[in-house]
Amino acid sequence: MLSKSQIGFIKSLHQKKYRKENAIFIIEGIKSIVEFIHSSYQIHSVYFLSQYQSLLPNLPANIKLFEVNNAELEKISTLQTPQGIIALVHIPKDLVLDPNTLKNSFSIVLDGVQDPGNLGTIIRTADWFGFKQVICSGNTVEVYNPKTVQATMGSLSRVKVYYTDLPPFLEHCDLPIFGAVLDGTSLYTTDWGKEGLIIMGNEGQGITPQVMNLITHxxxxxxxxxxESLNVAVSAAILCADISRNLQK
Amino acid sequence: MLSKSQIGFIKSLHQKKYRKENAIFIIEGIKSIVEFIHSSYQIHSVYFLSQYQSLLPNLPANIKLFEVNNAELEKISTLQTPQGIIALVHIPKDLVLDPNTLKNSFSIVLDGVQDPGNLGTIIRTADWFGFKQVICSGNTVEVYNPKTVQATMGSLSRVKVYYTDLPPFLEHCDLPIFGAVLDGTSLYTTDWGKEGLIIMGNEGQGITPQVMNLITHxxxxxxxxxxESLNVAVSAAILCADISRNLQK
Incomplete structure (x- = not known):
């Protein structure tokens, strides 16, 4: 049984303002929750229908567990069809991006992606292809948006997501900078090499002029x-698959 | 100025039941509307804020035009942020699928895709790569769902979408049947040839056993x-890009 104030608190986390204020976000579904429990994220609390209790792994004593009924779950869930279990997770302090850690690998860079589902799908795709990080411009949609978290299908527990001012970051990183544009070299003849950044632009506007100027490929x-165009998560996936193919040659 | 009954009628089309009953669906945004006007679809009526009138091409006299205000537009729109112009479009009679028309080309086949956005994104991707049709199992999400139509970004005006019982159709089509599965031949060594069907399964369950049995590749x-998996629209796009690359060799 949850108190009114508990329900109010969890519902407040449906909004970005309160996620930021409390440094807590919501994840839903047993599969995602188990993946976050086994990750470096810190779990705050778990809310479950009775039949989900046995599916939870052993948890540290400081994590609060609450059995809830269907009516309570519907109130606190961000989903139209709740998945029976919800966890609150602490938002880690802003990760510091060290360009040296990006050497000998590929990373996806997002310049103003706005749709939460697109960001989540890109994180899931990055995880599939073994890309360890996604680097976002400051105006890219918030990664703790429930729709983003849901679309990552647990991959957010493994892929690091950074927010940074892109032009100075790109100017100081010593890596090939690939960018998805409408008038570049054909994907099918691109030589990806062994490391680089792949920049994807905003859904409607594409890549900003300042970032476009820094693209080397x-x-x-x-x-x-x-x-007229492809969905940005679809474009990112096609590029990631081609990079992955090339790395496996 | 719209009457109450006009507003009620358009709002009813937000629901599948009434789209089916009236054989009419909704499209939004000037770009999509212009593409549908120039397609084989029949437009029923157009509802626009005054500033959009000049952007419309000449229309046959039987198409009803209504200037609306913002309050009316918000009532009839399916979008959180309406795009200033809406059209109602007649749903064509069920297209009859002739397997002979699929020869010497590739088509996407969807076995129970449930998310409207995924279906729309797949249609948009098919259009980008020049695939002329998407063939859906009877339990695939309805293509005239507003979220699907929106995600196609106008590509629905060009790509033909069929619904059919997949097993008998697949049994009688004389084409290679490729299927996206978790334990098949690597994409990177697949020989696509010059024609075929590419089957994508449901988001959670994958391809049904009856259809799986008919996959040749x-x-x-x-x-x-x-x-654990990729988004189905992302997987479809990666396969389409590889087929397209192969056809251009």
Whole structure:
């Protein structure tokens, strides 16, 4: 049984303002929760229907556990169809991005991606292809948005997400800077090499001019049909798959 | 100025039941509307804020035009942020799928995809790569769902979408049947040839056993990292890009 103030607190975390104020975000579903428990994230508390208790691994004593009923779960869930278990997770302090750690690998860089589902899908794709980090411009959608977290399907527990001012970061990183653009070199003839950054732009506006100026390798996914553009998470995935293919040669 | 009954009618089309009953669906945004006007679809009526009138091409006299104000637009729009112009479009009679028309090309086949955004994104991707049709199992999400239509970004005006019972269709089509599975041949060594069907399964359950039995070429996108799976629209896009690359060789 949850108190009114507990329910009010969890519901407040549906909003960015209160997530930031409390440095806590919400995750839902047993699979994601188990993955976060086994990650470097710190769990704050868990709220579950009785049948989910046995699915939880052993937890440190400082994590508060609350059995809830369906009515309570519906109130605190961010989903139309709640998945039976919710956890609150502490937001880690802002990660400091050291460009030297990006050497000999590929990272995805997002310049103003706005749709929470797109960001989450990109994090999931990065995790599939073994990319360890996603680097976001300050105006990219918040990664702790419930729709983003849900779309990562647990991959947020493994992929590091940084927010930074992109132009100074790109100027000081000594890596090839690939960018997804409409008039670059064909993806099919791109030589990816062994390391680099792959920049994806905003859904409507693409890459900002300041960032565009810093791209050393513009890349285009060749179009055969008539669509004006591809979804940004789809474009990112096609580039990641090609990089992964190249690395496995 | 719209009447109460006009507003009620358009709002009813937000629901599948009434779209089916009236054989009408909603599209939003000037770009999509212009693309549908120039397609084989029949427009029923258009509702626009005054500043959008000049952006409309010449229309046949039987299409009803209504200037609306912001309050009316918010009532009839399916979007949180309406885009200033809405059109109602007649749903064409069920398209009859002739397997012979699929020869010498590739088509995407969806076995129970449930998320409207995923279906729309797949249609948009198909359009980018010049795939002319998407073939859906009967239990795949309805293509006239507003979220699907929106995610196609106008590509629904060009890509044909069929619904059919997949097993008998697949049994009688004389084409290679590729399927996206977790334990198939690596994408990077797949020989696509010049024609075929590419089957994508449901978001949670994958491909049904009856359809799985009919796959002649199981394909897997090699995983490097730890994500359990890829988003279905992302997987479809990676396969489409590889097929497109192969066709351009």
């Amino acid at each position: 513009p890349v285009t996914i060749p179009r055969v049909g008539a669509a | 199981p394909v897997t996108i090699p995983r490097v990292g730890a994500a």
